[in-house]
Amino acid sequence: MKRQVNRKELIYIHLNAAHQYTISYGIDFLEFARSLPKELNHLLLLKHRFEGAEFNLHTRFEYVDAEDVGKLLKEDIAEYGDFCWMDFEDYDGLNELDGQEIAELLYLGHCKHHLRIPFYNKLNNRYTYLSQDDEWFNKIYYRYVSDFYHMLGTAVSLKLGYFRSERSFFSLRKGTPFPPIPKEMIASFTDEMKEGMVVSLSKTIQSRTKVEVPVWVVGDYINMDEMFDDYAVNFKNAPDGYYEFDKKTHEWSVYF
Structure with a gap:
C-alpha cells in the first residue's frame, strides 16, 4: 500500500545512462511537460484513458495531435493507472512503422521496458514516457540527456514555488518565481543520480540570504515505498550536497 505523503515533499531520480532512461518519483506529467525545453509535439498513446484521442489505422494505436496536448494536460493522469506514450x-x-517496430511498441507499453532503446528515426521522438499511477512511478527515456537535465532543473524550481505558496520562509518578492536550476548544475550530480538520489523540498533550509535544497543518495529503487524507507533513514544524516539559491543575485550554485 502506498504511503500517504505530501506529493510535493521530494523528487527521487535514478539515472540509467547506458539505456538513456530515468526512474523517478515526484514529477507528474503536467510538471514534466511544463519543464521541457520545447513544447511537446504529437503523442502516440501506448497505454491511456484519454477520451479525446484519435485512431491511427496503420499502427492500431491512438494518438493526440500537438494542438490537443493541452487538453490532455488538464486530465487527472494519476487516475489512469498506466499512462505510456511516445512523441512523434x-x-x-x-504510417511507415513496420510490424517489428509496432510489436516493440506493444511490448514497451505492456512491460514498461524496451526490447531495444526506444528511439525511432521514422518518428524522430525525443521521449518515451512510461508511468504507473503518474508521479508515483515514472520511467522516461530521453534521446538527449540535456533534455533531462533541463527538465529536472525547471521542475525543482516549479515545486519550490508550490512550497513558497504554502510556507512563509521562501521570502522572495511575491510573484517572483524561482529561476530554473541551470542544467549544468543539475548535471554536476550525475554520479549521485546514477546511484539513486533524492532532492528533498521539505528539508529545504532558509537563511536571510539563501535557500539550500539538500540532496541525499538513497539507492536504486523501483518500489517507491522502499525508497521512502531508505530516505527516512538517510535524511537524518548530513546531505550529500545542496542546490543553493542566492536571494540577492537570484542565481543558483551547487555544494558537495
Whole structure:
C-alpha cells in the first residue's frame, strides 16, 4: 500500500545512462511537460484513458495531435493507472512503422521496458514516457540527456514555488518565481543520480540570504515505498550536497 505523503515533499531520480532512461518519483506529467525545453509535439498513446484521442489505422494505436496536448494536460493522469506514450514528428513517419517496430511498441507499453532503446528515426521522438499511477512511478527515456537535465532543473524550481505558496520562509518578492536550476548544475550530480538520489523540498533550509535544497543518495529503487524507507533513514544524516539559491543575485550554485 502506498504511503500517504505530501506529493510535493521530494523528487527521487535514478539515472540509467547506458539505456538513456530515468526512474523517478515526484514529477507528474503536467510538471514534466511544463519543464521541457520545447513544447511537446504529437503523442502516440501506448497505454491511456484519454477520451479525446484519435485512431491511427496503420499502427492500431491512438494518438493526440500537438494542438490537443493541452487538453490532455488538464486530465487527472494519476487516475489512469498506466499512462505510456511516445512523441512523434509527423504522421508520415507513424504510417511507415513496420510490424517489428509496432510489436516493440506493444511490448514497451505492456512491460514498461524496451526490447531495444526506444528511439525511432521514422518518428524522430525525443521521449518515451512510461508511468504507473503518474508521479508515483515514472520511467522516461530521453534521446538527449540535456533534455533531462533541463527538465529536472525547471521542475525543482516549479515545486519550490508550490512550497513558497504554502510556507512563509521562501521570502522572495511575491510573484517572483524561482529561476530554473541551470542544467549544468543539475548535471554536476550525475554520479549521485546514477546511484539513486533524492532532492528533498521539505528539508529545504532558509537563511536571510539563501535557500539550500539538500540532496541525499538513497539507492536504486523501483518500489517507491522502499525508497521512502531508505530516505527516512538517510535524511537524518548530513546531505550529500545542496542546490543553493542566492536571494540577492537570484542565481543558483551547487555544494558537495
